[in-house]
Amino acid sequence: MVQNGVIQEVGPTRRLENLAIARHAVEINAAGRLVMPGFVDSHTHLAFPLGNRATSGSSGNVRTVSSPSRARLAARARAQVEAMARHGTTTVEVKTGCGPDENAETKLLRVLRTLKNDPIDLIPTFLFHLPGDGLCGAHDAAAEWVFRELLPKIRRGHLARFADLAWNANPTWHGRFSRYLQAARQLGFLCKIHADQVSTADAIRMAIEHLVVSIDHLEHASPGEVAMLAQSSTIATLLPATSFHAGTEFAPARELIDAGAAVALASNFNPRHTPALSMQTVVALACRHMRMTPEEAICAATINGAHALGRARSAGSLEIGKSADLLVLSVPDYHDMVHHFGSNLVHLTMKRGEIIYEEGEVAHLPVEQLRLCW
Numbered sequence: 049m050v051q052n053g054v055i056q057e058v059g060p061t062r063r064l065e066n067l068a069i070a071r072h073a074v075e076i077n078a079a080g081r082l083v084m085p086g087f088v089d090s091h092t093h094l095a096f097p098l099g100n101r102a103t104s105g106s107s108g109n110v111r112t113v114s115s116p117s118r119a120r121l122a123a124r125a126r127a128q129v130e131a132m133a134r135h136g137t138t139t140v141e142v143k144t145g146c147g148p149d150e151n152a153e154t155k156l157l158r159v160l161r162t163l164k165n166d167p168i169d170l171i172p173t174f175l176f177h178l179p180g181d182g183l184c185g186a187h188d189a190a191a192e193w194v195f196r197e198l199l200p201k202i203r204r205g206h207l208a209r210f211a212d213l214a215w216n217a218n219p220t221w222h223g224r225f226s227r228y229l230q231a232a233r234q235l236g237f238l239c240k241i242h243a244d245q246v247s248t249a250d251a252i253r254m255a256i257e258h259l260v261v262s263i264d265h266l267e268h269a270s271p272g273e274v275a276m277l278a279q280s281s282t283i284a285t286l287l288p289a290t291s292f293h294a295g296t297e298f299a300p301a302r303e304l305i306d307a308g309a310a311v312a313l314a315s316n317f318n319p320r321h322t323p324a325l326s327m328q329t330v331v332a333l334a335c336r337h338m339r340m341t342p343e344e345a346i347c348a349a350t351i352n353g354a355h356a357l358g359r360a361r362s363a364g365s366l367e368i369g370k371s372a373d374l375l376v377l378s379v380p381d382y383h384d385m386v387h388h389f390g391s392n393l394v395h396l397t398m399k400r401g402e403i404i405y406e407e408g409e410v411a412h413l414p415v416e417q418l419r420l421c422w
C-alpha cells in the first residue's frame with residue numbers, strides 16, 4: 049500500500065483490502081508476477097563522456113569530457129538513466145574520474161546535478177585517480193590541488209556525496225591516498241575505494257582504517273584479505289558483469305559471504321569496459337559465476353547497495369516508511385530472474401509511488417508516429 053510516494057502497509061492482499069486506507073486506492077494487478085524492491089546500483093560510470101569504445105585512455109577522457117557541451121552530456125546521461133529505469137534500477141550512483149582537471153570534473157558533476165532524482169535517484173561520487181603518465185612532481189602538485197582546492201569546492205557546491213579513490217598498488221602513493229581519504233572525511237564526504245588490482249591487502253587495510261563505506265571490485269582478493277574485510281563494517285561491492293565481459297577472474301563472493309562480510313552487487317556500467325546496465329543480468333551472473341544464491345544476490349543488489357550508498361533508511365527494501373521504489377517483473381518467482389538470463393523482465397517500474405515505466409506492446413506503428421530522439 050503506497051501513499052504520497054511512501055510505503056504505508058505491506059502484507060497479504062486479504063488483510064490490506066480490509067484496511068480503511070484501501071477504500072480509495074488504485075489497484076495494480078500483479079497476479080502471477082513478482083513484486084520486489086527497485087535495484088540500487090551502487091557503482092557506475094554512466095556519465096562517461098564517450099559515446100563508444102573507439103577513443104581510449106584516461107588522459108583521453110579529460111580531453112573528450114571537455115569537448116561535448118553540458119547539454120549533450122546531460123542528454124546522453126539521461127538516456128542511460130532512462131535505460132536503467134526500464135531495467136529496474138531506481139537508485140544509481142555515478143562516478144566522475146576523468147582525472148584532476150577541474151573543468152572536466154566539475155562539468156560532469158554539474159551535469160549530474162541537473163539529472164538528480166529524475167526519474168530515479170542519482171548519487172554523484174567524485175572519483176580520484178592518479179593523473180596520466182608524467183613526472184612525480186606533476187603528480188604531487190596535482191594531488192595537492194585535489195586535496196586543497198577541488199575537494200573543498202565540490203563539497204561547498206554539494207556536487208558529490210562520496211569521495212572514491214582509484215587504488216594503485218605502488219606503495220609510494222599510499223601516504224597520499226591516506227591523506228586524500230582523511231581530507232575527504234574531514235570535509236564530510238563518505239568514502240569508497242576502487243580495488244581492482246592484484247594485491248589489495250593495503251587497500252583493504254586503508255579502507256578499514258578510514259572507515260570507508262565500501263571497497264569495490266576485489267576480483268583478486270586473497271583468503272587473508274577476505275578474512276580481514278569480514279572483520280570490518282566496510283561493504284564489499286562486487287561487479288560480476290565486468291569480469292564476464294573481460295573474460296577475467298570473478299571476485300570471491302562465496303568466501304566473503306561465508307566469512308561474514310557484507311556484499312553488495314553493482315553494474316560498474318560504462319560504455320567502454322562494462323556495457324551492461326541491467327541489474328537483472330548482474331544478479332544472474334553473480335549466481336552463475338560467483339556461487340551466490342538468488343536470495344543473497346537480490347539482497348546484494350537492493351538493500352546492501354542502499355547501505356553502500358548511505359540510503360538504507362529510505363531505499364532498498366519494501367518496508368513501511370520507505371520510498372515506494374518497486375518493480376513488477378514478468379516472472380512468478382524470483383528464482384526465474386537467474387534462469388531468464390539476458391531478458392528484460394521488468395513489467396513496471398515505480399519510483400516514489402509513481403509509475404515511471406511500463407512494458408509496452410509490440411505493434412505496427414505508422415511512420416508519422418515515429419519520433420527522432422537526437
Ligand SMILES: [Zn+2]
Pocket residue numbers: 091092093242316
Ligand atoms: Zn568502476
